[in-house]
Amino acid sequence: MSAVQPAMPKSWYAPSKPHKFCPGCGHGIVLKALGEAIDELNIQNQTVFGCDIGCSLLSWNFFAVDSTQTHHGRTTPVMVGMKRANPELICVGYMGDGGGYSIGSQHLVNSAIRNEKVTLILVNNTNYAMTGGQLAPTTLPGQKTETTPYGRDVEKQGYPTRGPEMIATITPDGAYVARATVSKFRQMKTFIKRALQNQMEGNGFSFVECLSTCPTNWRTNPQQTWDFLEDQMESYFAVGEIKSPFGKGEK
Amino acid sequence: MEKPITGTMKAFMTGNEIVAWAALAAQADIMFGYPITPQNEIMHYWTRLAPKYKREFLQTEDEISAGFTVCGAVQAGRKAFTATAGPGNVLMQEPFGMAEAMRLPIVAVIQQRGGPSSGTVVYSQQEVTLTTYGGNGEGHRIVYSTSTHQEIFDYVIKAFNTAWKYRFPTFVMGDGYQAKMREPLEIYDPEERGLAIEPARPLVGLPGSIGVDREPAHLCNIYSLEEELYEVVLELDRAYQEIAPQVVEYEEKMCDDAEIIVLSHGVVSRAADDAVKTLREKGINAGYFRHITLRPFPAQQLRDAIKKSGARKILVAESSYGQLMRLVRQEIYGETVEICGLLKPGVGIVDHDIFDKVKELL
Numbered sequence: 001m002s003a004v005q006p007a008m009p010k011s012w013y014a015p016s017k018p019h020k021f022c023p024g025c026g027h028g029i030v031l032k033a034l035g036e037a038i039d040e041l042n043i044q045n046q047t048v049f050g051c052d053i054g055c056s057l058l059s060w061n062f063f064a065v066d067s068t069q070t071h072h073g074r075t076t077p078v079m080v081g082m083k084r085a086n087p088e089l090i091c092v093g094y095m096g097d098g099g100g101y102s103i104g105s106q107h108l109v110n111s112a113i114r115n116e117k118v119t120l121i122l123v124n125n126t127n128y129a130m131t132g133g134q135l136a137p138t139t140l141p142g143q144k145t146e147t148t149p150y151g152r153d154v155e156k157q158g159y160p161t162r163g164p165e166m167i168a169t170i171t172p173d174g175a176y177v178a179r180a181t182v183s184k185f186r187q188m189k190t191f192i193k194r195a196l197q198n199q200m201e202g203n204g205f206s207f208v209e210c211l212s213t214c215p216t217n218w219r220t221n222p223q224q225t226w227d228f229l230e231d232q233m234e235s236y237f238a239v240g241e242i243k244s245p246f247g248k249g250e251k
Numbered sequence: 252m253e254k255p256i257t258g259t260m261k262a263f264m265t266g267n268e269i270v271a272w273a274a275l276a277a278q279a280d281i282m283f284g285y286p287i288t289p290q291n292e293i294m295h296y297w298t299r300l301a302p303k304y305k306r307e308f309l310q311t312e313d314e315i316s317a318g319f320t321v322c323g324a325v326q327a328g329r330k331a332f333t334a335t336a337g338p339g340n341v342l343m344q345e346p347f348g349m350a351e352a353m354r355l356p357i358v359a360v361i362q363q364r365g366g367p368s369s370g371t372v373v374y375s376q377q378e379v380t381l382t383t384y385g386g387n388g389e390g391h392r393i394v395y396s397t398s399t400h401q402e403i404f405d406y407v408i409k410a411f412n413t414a415w416k417y418r419f420p421t422f423v424m425g426d427g428y429q430a431k432m433r434e435p436l437e438i439y440d441p442e443e444r445g446l447a448i449e450p451a452r453p454l455v456g457l458p459g460s461i462g463v464d465r466e467p468a469h470l471c472n473i474y475s476l477e478e479e480l481y482e483v484v485l486e487l488d489r490a491y492q493e494i495a496p497q498v499v500e501y502e503e504k505m506c507d508d509a510e511i512i513v514l515s516h517g518v519v520s521r522a523a524d525d526a527v528k529t530l531r532e533k534g535i536n537a538g539y540f541r542h543i544t545l546r547p548f549p550a551q552q553l554r555d556a557i558k559k560s561g562a563r564k565i566l567v568a569e570s571s572y573g574q575l576m577r578l579v580r581q582e583i584y585g586e587t588v589e590i591c592g593l594l595k596p597g598v599g600i601v602d603h604d605i606f607d608k609v610k611e612l613l
């Protein structure tokens with residue numbers, strides 16, 4: 001064992017590393033961006049990190065920030081309640097596409113409409129990863145999952161949810177809405193940082209969807225994994241800022 | 252900030268209005284709620300009163316959200332509560348379960364309505380099973396059942412104190428009658444009466460620098476191993492059993508020589524009280540026993556009452572088809588007393604219903 005520790009964001013919780021995600025998983029990349037953003041904004045002591053049930057749960061003790069857990073889909077109301085009760089806190093909810101767009105969709109939609117001053121980060125890996133790779137609202141047309149073994153049939157299962165586009169439509173000014181991808185780390189970090197800043201300034205609801213990889217359930221090798229992300233996902237789900245109080249927005 | 256109530260004031264209010272005043276007096280900070288009859292006026296009064304005393308309210312998108320926002324708010328160290336009924340109580344079992352698992356000091360007022368399903372919006376006592384043992388846990392909750400408007404005020408204040416002192420989710424169960432009926436009572440500032448108000452303590456957003464003054468709080472609600480969860484549940488139960496004797500409450504009258512004990516909770520106890528008095532006047536040795544806490548259950552106290560009286564029969568009177576009776580059976584298992592029921596799901600019970608039933612049984 002090497003005694004030299006790799007460089008980590010200060011807001012990471014070292015005793016829980018190495019983390020528990022599969023090799024090649026995008027979750028760790030998203031959390032690295034979030035960690036660096038927390039460090040750069042110097043908000044480690046005010047931040048509360050709430051994770052959903054899903055592979056996001058593997059991050060329950062990922063950060064050296066106060067952290068909490070709840071049920072599948074319910075991270076949004078827990079963080080909303082916390083923020084309403086103590087607006088000094090910087091409340092960050094972390095969830096999957098199933099948690100955010102399916103079982104917790106009523107919370108997401110209504111918190112967005114109410115312009116709740118929380119930051120939500122949603123990992124879009126086109127499947128329900130934790131439970132073994134079933135159809136998610138974001139599964140691409142034709143994509144095979146355990147519950148769509150012949151591929152997603154849009155006649156039967158509908159089209160994939162485009163979350164940020166929907167949220168941008170229903171939020172008032174002051175909301176921050178973006179879609180990032182783990183293939184563009186610096187841009188993703190900028191988006192996440194702005195989503196935190198937006199909460200700190202009390203402007204409104206802040207939401208970043210992060211396109212992410214799940215080689216385990218996709219059953220892909222590294223090359224295929226990256227191809228699926230960059231070629232399939234990024235062409236269906238446009239990456240960029242959709243709504244931003246910080247100027248024109250990065251496409 | 253001016254106190255909502257100073258000294259003792261005479262009032263003539265509905266039960267729902269009392270809940271709002273009591274929550275203010277108990278120093279509740281924030282309510283989350285979703286409309287459902289018969290609890291609506293709790294929100295109506297709270298939203299009128301709260302801004303005057305810098306308290307908050309959010310009408311959430313549904314009861315699931317109302318329950319979970321309360322769970323978030325109490326973690327932030329604020330006294331938060333909700334109120335619901337019937338199908339709303341069903342939806343709130345999910346957040347109530349989380350509160351049970353994480354020992355979150357949430358307070359919920361349940362104004363029972365008829366069931367199953369949407370049932371009626373009127374009145375019932377059919378939320379006993381759900382409120383005491385709902386969810387996929389072991390019922391580590393505290394449930395008070397009030398029977399007068401004075402008690403609604405007293406026990407809502409007590410519920411906040413109990414929740415924050417012992418850190419178990421705490422419920423005050425009323426019903427549509429208590430919610431909508433108007434009755435005289437005294438409202439007061441608890442501290443002026445020497446009733447200490449339990450302080451709220453945060454679980455997250457703690458003071459100090461992480462890594463310098465303290466470790467981060469990593470609150471846990473799901474476990475990897477069977478054995479881990481087993482330890483958690485046993486610890487929950489150990490803590491619950493330890494506090495149970497301090498929490499348990501009941502009311503007993505004329506049981507010393509009772510041939511038959513009339514057992515009830517909530518608003519039905521009023522009818523039971525009257526019926527037992529009339530029976531005594533007619534020379535029938537009836538006794539009265541009421542559960543103020545349905546969880547923890549005053550089991551030993553009931554066994555003692557049966558023993559000292561030598562009663563041959565118990566009559567359980569309730570506006571449900573045996574939810575209290577099932578609790579009684581399980582809690583006094585082994586007693587040879589015959590357990591009979593006056594069971595009227597979703598329907599009110601008056602004194603002569605009980606009087607007639609006792610005459611029939613003896």
Ligand SMILES: Cc1ncc(C[n+]2csc(CCOP(=O)(O)OP(=O)(O)O)c2C)c(N)n1
Nearest residue numbers: 053054055056072096097098099128129130
């Ligand atoms: C009420 C409820 N229903 C179902 C589950 C089972 N469950 C756990 S994680 C999960 C899906 C997770 O998918 P997603 O939110 O996309 O996160 P990912 O694992 O893909 O990161 C489900 C359905 C649950 N925990 N609770």
Ligand code: SF4
Nearest residue numbers: 021022025055129214
């Ligand atoms: S199953 Fe997929 S999402 Fe979950 S940790 Fe593994 S790679 Fe990541």
Ligand SMILES: [Mg+2]
Nearest residue numbers: 096097127129
């Ligand atoms: Mg997913």
